[in-house]
Amino acid sequence: MTAWPPELEGRAQALAGRYPERRSAVGPLLYLAMKHDGGLTAAGVRRVAELTGLTPAQVQGVASFYTMYQEAPGRYLISVCTSISCHLLGGEAVLAAVEEETGVAGGETDGERLFTVEHVECLGACGGAPALQVNYETVEGVTPEAAQRLCRRLREQRPAVIRSDALQEEFGGRPAFDWGPGEAAGAVAPVPAFEPYGTAEAGP
Numbered sequence: 001m002t003a004w005p006p007e008l009e010g011r012a013q014a015l016a017g018r019y020p021e022r023r024s025a026v027g028p029l030l031y032l033a034m035k036h037d038g039g040l041t042a043a044g045v046r047r048v049a050e051l052t053g054l055t056p057a058q059v060q061g062v063a064s065f066y067t068m069y070q071e072a073p074g075r076y077l078i079s080v081c082t083s084i085s086c087h088l089l090g091g092e093a094v095l096a097a098v099e100e101e102t103g104v105a106g107g108e109t110d111g112e113r114l115f116t117v118e119h120v121e122c123l124g125a126c127g128g129a130p131a132l133q134v135n136y137e138t139v140e141g142v143t144p145e146a147a148q149r150l151c152r153r154l155r156e157q158r159p160a161v162i163r164s165d166a167l168q169e170e171f172g173g174r175p176a177f178d179w180g181p182g183e184a185a186g187a188v189a190p191v192p193a194f195e196p197y198g199t200a201e202a203g204p
C-alpha cells in the first residue's frame with residue numbers, strides 16, 4: 001500500500017466514505033490522484049484501486065474512458081470545440097491557430113509541459129460558437145486571432161489562475177447569453193474544478 005500524504009489521504013477517505021459503495025468514488029478519487037501527481041500515473045491508479053477495492057485494471061478502464069483524466073497535461077490545457085455549431089462558425093480555424101501559436105498539435109503536449117492542445121466535442125456553449133476552454137474555463141465567440149493572442153498571453157504571463165470571465169472580456173466575442181454575476185474564482189490546474197479543488201479566489 002502506498003498511502004498519500006495525510007491531508008490528501010484524509011480527503012480521499014472522506015470522499016470514499018460518502019458513497020454506499022466505495023467504488024462509486026472512483027471518479028473524484030482519480031482527480032485527487034491527478035492533482036497529487038500532476039497527471040494520471042500508474043501509482044495513482046493503484047492508490048485509487050486500493051481505496052475503492054477495485055483492481056488497477058478496473059480503475060484504468062474508467063480513467064481511459066473519460067478524456068478529462070490525462071497522463072501528463074501541460075499547465076494550460078486548451079480545448080477547442082470542433083462540434084457542429086463551432087465547426088460551422090470557424091472552430092477548425094481556431095484550432096489551427098492555437099496549434100500554430102503553441103507549436104502543439106491536437107492531442108499533444110509540448111516538451112516544457114506548458115500547453116496541451118486538444119479538440120473536443122460540444123462544450124455546451126453552441127450559442128456563442130466558436131468556443132474553447134483553458135483549463136475548463138470557457139471562452140465564447142473566439143476568433144483565430146484572439147485565440148493566438150490568448151496563447152501568447154498565457155506563455156508570457158503564465159497566470160496562476162484562469163478565470164472564464166476575464167478571458168471572455170479580453171479574448172471572447174458574443175457569448176450565448178448573459179451568464180449572470182461574474183465569478184472571482186477560477187481554475188488553478190488542468191484538472192476540472194471539483195469542490196474547492198481547482199479554484200482560487202484571485203485571478204489575473
Ligand code: FES
Pocket residue numbers: 081082083084085086087121122123124125126127129130131
Ligand atoms: S458545438 Fe461547440 S460549444 Fe456546442
